[in-house]
Amino acid sequence: MTRPLRLDAPVVENRDEGGPHRRLRLRVADWPGFEPGQFVMLSPGARSEAERSDPLLPRPMAVYRAEPCDGGALVEILYKVTGRGTTLLAEARAGERVRMVGPLGRPFPAPPPERPVLLVGGGTGIASLFELAARAADAAPVRVLLGARTAADLMGRGDFEALDLEVGLATEDGSAGRRGLVTELLEEALDRQGAASVYACGPTGMMRRAAELAAAQGGSCCHVSLENTMACGFGVCLGCAVPRRPGGFALVCCDGPVFAAEAVAWAGLP
């Protein structure tokens, strides 16, 4: 596993991607690399010299992708402005520094070559899947299924389409792709092609349904990436515990965020 860093990373770009979506690019010296599904903690209040204590906690954000740059990397985060933390983060201008801790967490396991890969992303969960889509394409046939409320909520859609993979879309209002839920696309895909490696990230209900569908299709496996409030991201606050099967708790930050679907106690998720 890569060794995490704590650093104050200069903002290179914090671009408006339309609607509530932003694309943050940080210059990170000595970036150790990352695996698909890993995340960083970003402190929206700790910017340059003007550190503030409110909001206090850093926010876990999926690493969207990273590209080499001057001995380090440009680390990209795709996020949605939803609350006080992300509103402050959206105010960070080029040249300001944002405190970052990462990369953190257990990544998605690499898909085995013998089965096709189905990636299922819902809403902001889409951001956790981009690097997996980009890398898995070399190993196995990959189909990406993205869902959101409206076409404008399909974050990163253009990036996925540029990967030259099969991309299926579903929106609740029908403004892009199928009108309905992304899990309906998954059900059809599993019916059509049989056993698959399913990777899901999105709302709990979506992931739970994806897990059920994969379990019903013999020979499939399903991994999900969970979200939770966390104060640290590296296993010490114990705030992100979720019940696991068969019993006890798992920490989303360091036992996950990626879990085998059968280990998730869905009914007990916050």
Add this chain to the structure above:
Amino acid sequence: MGGASVSAPGRVDTRVEMGGVTLRNPVLTASGTFGYGAEFAPFFDLRRIGGLVAKSLTLEPRSGNPPARIAETPSGMLNAIGLENVGVDAFVAEKLPALPEGVPVIASVFETEVDRYAEVCKRLTGVPRVSGLELNASCPHVKSGGIEFGQNARLLATLVRAARRASSLPLWVKLSPNVTDVAEMARVCEGEGADAVSLINTLQALDVDLATRRPVLHNVLGGLSGPAIRPVALRMVWQAARAVAIPICGIGGIVTGEDAVKFLLCGARAVQVGTANYLNPLAALEVAQGIERWAGEHGFPRLADLVGRLEASREGSS
């Protein structure tokens, strides 16, 4: 706030003798915010801080409370973890050996009954890597134990006496802020042979999720920590310091070296960094460096000369 690259401007003697434990500098990490220590080894050399207070240990492992366990509040956070821990025996067998030699380890002890507290203390005594004990008599978010001892002077006296008998190790007691008179509690500890008191633990608190009209935490009640509680902690440290002669370890919302210096001025000989470890895994190291820099810049070659040097009033400042 200071960066990790700051070096001391002048020579400052940072060593402190803290209730039978010698520390290279006055900065420890607060129990429950630093895991068992090894979690921070990727970020800095643990030998550069004064010491660490490990997560509270019980006789048997505990799995803690169901979610939600934490919530953000203005300049602070609530937690009700439920004292999840690996148990004292696994701590000694598995967690301690993972720590580098040369960082003093204070083991925090929690239980639900006096006899069980004493048994945990006994099992930690004689373990080479344990430099001292800190009795957690103040956890505000488990169903029994902890806070009851910290809120009742007679119970607290019984607990400290039992721990004192059970162990020859330096004995610190972590006090609750959820009391009427913290000075009285400090005096009780001193009277029963404690070597130091640490304060404050979290403030008992509650917040509400309006969308669901439910408490934000599964446990309903939690402990408030972070910068929001710092002035309360400074007040209580100041009150306790005037009441007892044993050293005081100041805790509560410390994020920077300047925050820590305030605790020293109010009478704390050492401090513990807590919630800040979550936000910034280098926080304890940066606080230690920040104290040293402040002392050097302000003409205090010995940190010991800062302890309790709060001027009597604003007018009296020199």
